[in-house]
Amino acid sequence: MISINEAIQLVKTTTQPLFKETVKSVEKSGSYYLSKDVFSPIHMPPFRQSAMDGYALNLNDNLSYTLIDEVKAGDAHQPVLKPGEAVRIFTGAPVPDTANAIMMQEKVKSSGDKIVIEHNISEEHNIRPLGEQVKEGGIALKKGTKLTPAAIGYLTSLGITAVSVYKKPSIALVTTGNELIKAGQPLSYGKIYESNSIMLQNALYNLKFYDITLHKIADDYEKTKSKLQSVLNQNDLVIVTGGISVGDYDFVGKSLLALNTEEIFYKVKQKPGKPLFFGKKEGTLIFALPGNPAAALSCFYTYVYISLQKMMNQEALELPRIKAKSLSNFKKKGDRPQFLKAIYNNGEVEILEGQNSSMLQTFALSNALVYIAEDIFKIDKGDITDVILLPV
Template sequence: MIDTATALQLVLSHGTSKGKTMEVTLNDALGFVLYDDVISPMDMPPFRQSAMDGYAVNANGADWYRLVGEVQAGAAHQPKLATGEAVRIFTGAAVPDSATAVIMQEKVAVNGQQLRLEIPWAPEMNIRPQGEQIKKDAVAMSNGTLIQGAHIGFLAGLGITKVKVRQKPSIAIVVTGNELVSPGTPLPYGKIYESNGAMLQATLNELGYKNTSIVRIADDYEDTKRVLQETISTVDVVVITGGVSVGDYDFVGKALLAIGVEQIFHKVKQKPGKPLFFGRKEGTSIFGLPGNPGAALNCFYIYVYPLLRNFQGAEAVELPSVQVPLLSDYTVNGDRAQFLKAKMHGAGVEILDGQSSAMVRAFGYANALVFLPEDSTKINKGELVKTILLPHQ
């Protein structure tokens, strides 16, 4: 049994090869990882730009100026101001080259064609310099950036319409267990509704991974081998829930080895998620997650999600973490490292009720996981703890 840090390192070092590159339109780039640096084709802003509604003046040190015109946002004309002249100007408009400052409209008095300044002026006041945000030929966005809405807005402002990205992985979710029935059907005694497949597929969709499928397998050794063989040959990543423990009907581990999957590790010294399996076959990464939903989702966030980001070539693959004070005392049960569903708010983090590996309800309220290392015993209120931020919050 290996520790959590070793497990993650093995996942990232033996994981699926990085995805192929492709070109997508900017409108379709959300959630992809940039492959090449994007070079700015222009200065932004492309001209001296007014930062507010007001008056552009060619200041001469006096209080009074003569109004000689107006410059609207988007206007192409460039009035030439003599010393002591001013024009009405609006936010985003091009400031005349002859203007030395823009005075906000609340700080002037206008009488006909006469303008009086009510505050001292300073050179370049309220003027955004040409290229203030970025200069032409500078790197606008670096290779490895996970493209989010703000990135799309920034690149669109530079007139960019297409970017090179890495493909996202195709993912199969394999659900095992004779005790499972589909929601919406009668529930016989001794059975439970299947939820792991829906949970993992929804989580993947939430994180931008749409190329997913769900495969069901009965607790039968030969059937397990056949379906796993077929599934592994068609996708980049296989995520199996259940069947990786040591029960009489847990066939997944044995079936994976029988069809030639290379076992990288099996079992991690952690709670929840001890039975976690990770292996590879013919370029496909295979995870065997525990069947308990709380443990399955925990292992997904800590191990599967970083592999998916690594496949895309992201610069940062692990979930971000911070050191945050614990809001109440907590006594650790067991000698394994623990990932505890938690809510970070205010100045600290609260460990939630419902930490059982069979329970997933608390994940609906959690925005973080508190990580406690193997040697933890009791954590006192106010003590700093490693708090892993969940990606959907």
């Protein structure tokens, strides 16, 4: 049995970035990371552009101008202005080549075809120059950039429709247990509704990982070994819940051993989630999480999350950790470090009831985990605690 810190370091050092590339349409590339620099096919803006509603001027020595035309957004015509002439212009419209400044409409008095501006202005005032954001052939976004909604909007504004991105891992979620049935079926005596796969699938969706397949295995050694062999051959990451302890019907560990899976560690000194397995077979990583739902989710956020971030070559691998004042009293049983379901708000944290590893009710309310180290045995109201912020 190893410590939490040792387990985290082993996950970090064992996991390697995937660096597999794929091409995605820009509109479907959200949350991916660019695998190549993106070069702009055009200047942006592609013409001298008005920054506001007002009047485009061919500057002269006085404040009075003759209004000769109008240019609105989308117009293609090019009025020719002589010194002392102006055109009405609107935000986003192309600025005539013969105009060299724009005065906002609030600072102009108009009467018929004559306008008077409040004061002299400098050349190019309120004009967005050609290629102000990016020049044609210039780097629009660098390799490694995360494609946020703003980045997708920017690329689309350049007319770009597809980009090369790093492929996200293919993930198999495997649940084990004869007692498990699918929600919606009649609940007969001795059975429980299976929730781990849907819970973890949605945790992955929340982190923008979508290449996921779900698998269920009965408590049978040969079937367990066969299914694990299949998913290990077809995925970058395998997450198993249940069947990893030492009971007579826990066949995951025995099957992984038979399949020559390399054990990186098994069992972590923590609560919940002690019977946690992490290993690899060739290029595929495998986490075998405890079957109890709250334990499985705690282990997911503590270890699997790190592995996913490392696969995507991210620098920030762990969830944010902060200090917060406890609003609760809590006594720890035993000497194992513990993760407690909690609600964090504005520098304070409340430790919730129902900390049993099988209980999801309070986890459903949580936005944080309070971490109690090995050498801490109680928390009093007002104590400063270590808090892990969960993804929202």
